[in-house]
Structure formats: structure tokens, C-alpha cells
Amino acid sequence: MSPDVIVIGAGAIGTSIAYQLAKAGVRVTVVDRGQVGGGATGASAGMIQINPDRRTPTALTALEAESARLFPALTAELRERTGMDVGYRPLPLLHLALHAEEEPSLRAHRAWQADHGVAVAWLDRTAALDLEPSLNPDVRGALHYPNDYQLMPLAFAQALARTAVDLGATVREGTGVDRLLTEGDRVVGVAIGDERLHAGEVVIANGAWASSWSQTFHVPIPIRPVRGQMVALRTIGTTLRHAVSSFEGYMLTKADGTTYVGTTLEEAGYDARPTAAGVAGLLALAPRLVPRLADATLTAAWAGLRPGTADGRPLIGRIPGWQGSVIAAGHFREGILLAPITGELVVDLLAGRQPRLPVDDVDPGRFLVRAA
Numbered sequence: 354m355s356p357d358v359i360v361i362g363a364g365a366i367g368t369s370i371a372y373q374l375a376k377a378g379v380r381v382t383v384v385d386r387g388q389v390g391g392g393a394t395g396a397s398a399g400m401i402q403i404n405p406d407r408r409t410p411t412a413l414t415a416l417e418a419e420s421a422r423l424f425p426a427l428t429a430e431l432r433e434r435t436g437m438d439v440g441y442r443p444l445p446l447l448h449l450a451l452h453a454e455e456e457p458s459l460r461a462h463r464a465w466q467a468d469h470g471v472a473v474a475w476l477d478r479t480a481a482l483d484l485e486p487s488l489n490p491d492v493r494g495a496l497h498y499p500n501d502y503q504l505m506p507l508a509f510a511q512a513l514a515r516t517a518v519d520l521g522a523t524v525r526e527g528t529g530v531d532r533l534l535t536e537g538d539r540v541v542g543v544a545i546g547d548e549r550l551h552a553g554e555v556v557i558a559n560g561a562w563a564s565s566w567s568q569t570f571h572v573p574i575p576i577r578p579v580r581g582q583m584v585a586l587r588t589i590g591t592t593l594r595h596a597v598s599s600f601e602g603y604m605l606t607k608a609d610g611t612t613y614v615g616t617t618l619e620e621a622g623y624d625a626r627p628t629a630a631g632v633a634g635l636l637a638l639a640p641r642l643v644p645r646l647a648d649a650t651l652t653a654a655w656a657g658l659r660p661g662t663a664d665g666r667p668l669i670g671r672i673p674g675w676q677g678s679v680i681a682a683g684h685f686r687e688g689i690l691l692a693p694i695t696g697e698l699v700v701d702l703l704a705g706r707q708p709r710l711p712v713d714d715v716d717p718g719r720f721l722v723r724a725a
């Protein structure tokens with residue numbers, strides 16, 4: 354039997370959408386040419402962190418805040434249905450000022466954020482070192498974000514997929530969509546090799562690869578891969594109690610005891626390799642933030658392709674001029690944070706309901722104007 358909805362891509366976004374649809378009683382099939390979470394999702398740090406600045410549209414911050422609010426109940430439900438602990442834990446963040454000239458901008462950022470409802474405090478050197486004694490003793494001070502969280506992103510996507518299946522969804526790995534099937538201005542399904550799979554709606558959730566449907570829609574879909582590299586370090590001794598960041602990068606200890614150090618922001622096309630230069634930069638950064646990491650063992654290096662957009666905001670909504678398709682892609686550096694709310698918004702859009710939060714700031718129409 355044909356599904357009601359096909360979701361292309363089983364990253365955090367596609368699996369969250371599949372889970373929400375299955376929960377709403379919709380027959381959904383999610384297809385991924387690789388494995389669940391095998392794209393940017395599995396490569397990510399898994400920080401659940403809201404860090405707006407003057408340029409962040411208020412409506413996007415509202416989506417982030419609502420998404421962050423959904424995690425406790427969502428991860429509890431995933432655990433109940435699958436037995437999987439996706440590692441959702443508090444992880445307060447310290448953003449360090451390592452040089453005198455960084456202090457004024459961090460203090461100004463704090464003042465702006467505090468005025469806009471973000472829980473953030475400025476700590477002097479002693480207070481920062483009291484909280485995280487292994488920090489570089491030359492630290493001048495730090496912004497402290499007490500309310501951030503983290504999870505294990507691959508486990509999160511896998512748990513979403515398993516729960517979706519438990520609720521009646523079908524998940525097909527190793528199943529690449531070669532093209533969209535259309536009839537006039539309507540998307541009616543997908544072609545997978547010789548197979549034709551039809552559905553009432555097709556959700557485009559294939560992250561950095563979403564631009565591959567530009568020709569079908571006769572509009573350039575402005576989503577591009579932005580490579581992020583990461584290394585994992587293992588140390589003997591206590592793990593970090595905070596995520597530690599600076600203007601150069603960040604680190605955090607995961608539930609399995611390894612410390613991830615990230616990341617690069619590179620325009621390298623669809624090349625998802627970690628490189629000698631990228632890894633060297635991260636290995637040099639680690640002891641600048643936490644000196645004892647100079648003695649750590651390098652256990653892994655990897656890279657992922659973030660789905661980047663021109664304004665840093667995702668595209669969530671209908672493709673102008675087309676029926677039978679919704680896009681939910683381009684979540685750039687926030688796809689884990691935004692996964693829960695994206696799933697809920699897509700269910701609203703497919704049901705023809707007013708989305709539960711304003712989506713104008715993420716409307717694909719801001720980019721996608723179809724040629725006549």
C-alpha cells in the first residue's frame with residue numbers, strides 16, 4: 354500500500370518528522386540512501402543551546418526556545434518506547450575570554466542577551482576556575498550559560514526512527530531517491546532506481562543535499578554543504594562538567610567519557626573528509642582551552658556537512674507554486690536543537706493547519722520564487 358507521506362532523509366530532521374507523523378496516525382515511509390543519522394546528524398556535537406544575537410530574528414529564537422522545551426518529554430518518550438538513553442543531560446556552557454580585547458564584546462553580548470531573556474552571567478577568572486578547574490589559568494573571565502543541555506545525536510535519530518516504526522512508520526535505509534515524480538504542479542512520489550513509490554505528500558528533508566531537487570522545482574534551492582570537522586579525545590582523570598567555548602571553537606565531554614573538540618566552518622563542497630589541517634587546528638585549540646588535554650589520546654576524527662543557507666535560517670514550508678511537497682532543510686548549525694519543533698511544524702503544514710508558531714522567518718518563499 355502506498356504511504357500517505359514519503360520523507361526523504363533520515364537525519365535528525367527526517368526522523369523527527371517521521372516520528373511526529375506516525376504519532377498523528379499518518380502512514381509515513383522515510384527513506385535514506387545511507388543509514389539513519391549517517392549525515393550531518395551523526396557528525397554533530399549534540400549541544401542543545403540557544404545563543405541569539407542582535408541579528409537573530411525573534412521568531413527564530415521563539416522556535417529554538419519551544420524546541421528546547423520539547424526535549425525532556427520527547428527523550429523520556431523515546432526511552433519508554435525503545436529503552437534507549439539518548440544522553441539528554443544538562444550541560445552548562447562557559448564561553449571564555451582568553452584575551453583582554455575579547456572582554457568588552459562578551460560583556461556587551463551578555464547585556465544584550467540578558468535584556469532578551471537569556472539566562473547568562475559574566476564570571477570573573479576565579480569564579481570561572483572554581484566552576485571548571487581544568488580551564489586555562491590565563492582565562493580572563495567567561496560567560497556562563499547555566500541552562501544548556503546536550504545529547505548523543507546519532508542515538509537521538511536512531512531512537513526517533515525506532516519509535517516511528519513502533520508507531521507504524523516504515524524506515525528504509527540504503528534507499529536513495531534518484532528523482533521526484535511530478536504531475537503538472539504536483540509532486541506525486543519518488544523514483545528509487547526502477548521502483549516508483551507514490552504518496553500524497555513528499556517531504557524534502559535531505560539536509561545539505563536538498564538542492565538536488567532544484568531542477569524539478571525550477572528554482573534554485575539555496576542550501577549548500579558547510580563542512581564541520583571534529584576530533585574526539587580521551588583523557589585519564591575527570592571529565593569536563595561544562596561545554597567550554599571560545600571564539601576559536603568549543604569542546605564538551607560526552608556520556609561515553611570522550612571529549613569532542615570542534616569545529617571548522619568550511620566551504621568544501623560535498624567532501625566530508627576530516628583533513629590534516631582541520632584536525633591539526635582542533636588539536637592545537639584543545640590545550641589552549643584546557644591545558645591538560647595536551648596529554649589526551651586522539652581517538653577519532655570526522656567531518657559532517659551542515660546544510661547551510663544564505664541567511665543561516667532553515668527552509669520549512671511549502672515550495673511556492675507546488676503542491677504535494679514540503680521542504681524542511683537548511684538547519685545549518687542548529688538541526689539537533691530545532692528537530693523537535695520542525696517535526697511538529699511539518700505535521701501542522703501537512704494537515705493544512707495554522708502552524709503552532711509563526712513560520713514566516715523560515716518560509717522557503719523568501720528564497721524560492723519560481724520562474725514563470
Ligand SMILES: Cc1cc2nc3c(=O)[nH]c(=O)nc-3n(C[C@H](O)[C@H](O)[C@H](O)COP(=O)(O)OP(=O)(O)OC[C@H]3O[C@@H](n4cnc5c(N)ncnc54)[C@H](O)[C@@H]3O)c2cc1C
Pocket residue numbers: 361362363364365366367384385386387388389390391392393394395396397398399400401528529530531558559560561562580581582583615616656657658659660681682683684685686687688689690691
Ligand atoms: C561538526 C558539527 C557539529 C554540529 N553541532 C551541532 C550542535 O551541537 N547542535 C545542533 O543543533 N546542531 C549541530 N550541528 C548541525 C546539525 O548536525 C545539522 O543541522 C543537522 O544534523 C541537520 O540534520 P538533517 O536531518 O537536515 O541533515 P542530515 O543529518 O545530513 O540528514 C540528511 C540525510 O539525507 C540523506 N540523503 C541525502 N540525499 C538523499 C537522497 N537523494 N535520497 C535519500 N536520502 C538522501 C543523507 O544520507 C542523510 O542521512 C552540527 C553539525 C556539524 C557538522
